[in-house]
Amino acid sequence: MPDSLYFNKEHQMIRKAVREFVNKEINPHVDAWEEQKIAPLHKLFKKMGDLGFLGIRYDPKHGGQGLDYWYDLVFAEEIGRIDAAGISMAIAVQTHMATPAINQFGSDYLKETYLTKAISGDMVSAIAVTEPGAGSDVSALATTAKKEGDHYVLNGSKTYITNGTQADFLTLLARTSDDPGYHSFSLFVVPTDLPGFSVSKKLDKMGMQSSDTAELFFDDMKIPVENMIGQEGEGFIYQMQQFQHERFVTLPLVYESSRKIIDMTLDHIRERVVFGKPLVKRQVLRHRLADWLTEIECLKCLTYHIVSMKMAGLDVTKEVSMGKLVAGRRVPADVRRPGFHVGDAHIAGISGLPPGIHRRRCRRSHVGDHRTHGGLLIRFIQVETHNT
Numbered sequence: 436m437p438d439s440l441y442f443n444k445e446h447q448m449i450r451k452a453v454r455e456f457v458n459k460e461i462n463p464h465v466d467a468w469e470e471q472k473i474a475p476l477h478k479l480f481k482k483m484g485d486l487g488f489l490g491i492r493y494d495p496k497h498g499g500q501g502l503d504y505w506y507d508l509v510f511a512e513e514i515g516r517i518d519a520a521g522i523s524m525a526i527a528v529q530t531h532m533a534t535p536a537i538n539q540f541g542s543d544y545l546k547e548t549y550l551t552k553a554i555s556g557d558m559v560s561a562i563a564v565t566e567p568g569a570g571s572d573v574s575a576l577a578t579t580a581k582k583e584g585d586h587y588v589l590n591g592s593k594t595y596i597t598n599g600t601q602a603d604f605l606t607l608l609a610r611t612s613d614d615p616g617y618h619s620f621s622l623f624v625v626p627t628d629l630p631g632f633s634v635s636k637k638l639d640k641m642g643m644q645s646s647d648t649a650e651l652f653f654d655d656m657k658i659p660v661e662n663m664i665g666q667e668g669e670g671f672i673y674q675m676q677q678f679q680h681e682r683f684v685t686l687p688l689v690y691e692s693s694r695k696i697i698d699m700t701l702d703h704i705r706e707r708v709v710f711g712k713p714l715v716k717r718q719v720l721r722h723r724l725a726d727w728l729t730e731i732e733c734l735k736c737l738t739y740h741i742v743s744m745k746m747a748g749l750d751v752t753k754e755v756s757m758g759k760l761v762a763g764r765r766v767p768a769d770v771r772r773p774g775f776h777v778g779d780a781h782i783a784g785i786s787g788l789p790p791g792i793h794r795r796r797c798r799r800s801h802v803g804d805h806r807t808h809g810g811l812l813i814r815f816i817q818v819e820t821h822n823t
């Protein structure tokens with residue numbers, strides 16, 4: 436009898452390899468990286484690149500594995516088991532946030548120079564969209580790229596950029612025209628070793644300390660024209676498509692890390708005796724755990740449905756937004772609820788449980804706020820109602 440509806444032996448081999456890597460090369464170090472508020476991404480990504488983990492779906496011509504979405508999901512589930520959300524996010528930026536547009540729309544030159552090196556782990560990448568005045572509303576961004584001969588001159592700033600202090604290149608969205616509308620933006624590969632680039636600030640956060648998040652500044656920075664991805668004026672469209680990969684990868688990260696939080700909570704309430712009984716004997720707590728597990732399973736099933744749709748070549752925009760909506764709600768709930776069960780030990784940080792939980796929190800914001808997806812979904816419902 437097969438032991439899975441979805442995964443075969445080859446999938447399980449990749450799962451085992453990634454899991455062993457996470458258990459050996461990542462999880463033993465996350466306490467130190469959280470403390471240091473940074474992880475050595477060049478060293479880590481090189482090891483992952485050597486094992487072929489950073490290009491699961493990418494073309495073998497560029498060093499990728501050329502595998503399908505089910506393998507991609509296996510990889511994402513396993514990095515979701517990393518004991519610090521900051522590290523899984525740093526990896527997902529490299530594989531699903533900063534490189535899909537180069538792969539889909541970039542020239543051979545860009546693929547050869549940047550994508551290949553991101554896949555091999557020789558370069559660290561970052562995605563640079565958000566600005567101090569433009570978060571959920573990407574079209575409000577003000578960083579400009581003005582064409583002058585064989586260069587674009589970049590001026591402006593980006594904020595909350597993950598991997599920002601270590602990145603060798605940024606996949607960056609800038610305004611290339613003052614005209615209103617979505618065709619006034621272009622997407623660039625911006626090498627961070629050119630004059631005019633600076634990291635203006637490394638940001639302090641409430642969680643995900645091991646992930647370096649930065650504010651970046653561009654002052655008359657000259658970017659060669661060949662570093663533009665695809666066509667001028669199409670960058671907003673490319674980025675919206677790139678966001679689909681970013682949102683998708685968040686789903687397994689959320690349900691795997693939520694599952695681990697619940698397991699940690701369960702371990703704690705099995706041990707903790709209150710009024711003469713382990714907390715786990717209290718029916719109200721058992722029922723609540725069952726509710727959480729069920730919610731997570733629903734998100735997982737939706738994710739598997741999305742993968743089946745992707746495999747069939749169907750558009751998953753609506754389903755991914757639904758997943759994002761659920762995942763965005765799931766994380767704050769997971770952070771709050773085990774705290775409720777472990778009492779003041781959670782707040783004091785002495786139960787053994789809280790550090791893991793704190794390292795796993797804050798997953799929700801880095802791919803945009805989930806509430807904006809509510810608005811997007813209403814548009815789908817209106818169109819579907821109109822068409823029936």
Ligand SMILES: Cc1cc2nc3c(=O)[nH]c(=O)nc-3n(C[C@H](O)[C@H](O)[C@H](O)COP(=O)(O)OP(=O)(O)OC[C@H]3O[C@@H](n4cnc5c(N)ncnc54)[C@H](O)[C@@H]3O)c2cc1C
Pocket residue numbers: 528561562563564565569570571572594595596597598640643648797800801802803804806807810
């Ligand atoms: C840890 C971390 C890492 C990040 N990494 C990156 C990165 O690598 N690259 C990058 O480009 N960006 C990154 N971001 C930025 C992130 O994508 C933005 O924070 C996000 O898009 C929200 O933008 P904002 O913070 O400006 O919130 P705003 O757009 O100012 O929104 C504020 C609040 O208003 C509400 N809101 C906004 N729009 C709507 C709406 N339509 N309907 C209802 N409510 C709404 C929401 O509650 C939202 O939380 C990161 C953020 C964090 C916290």
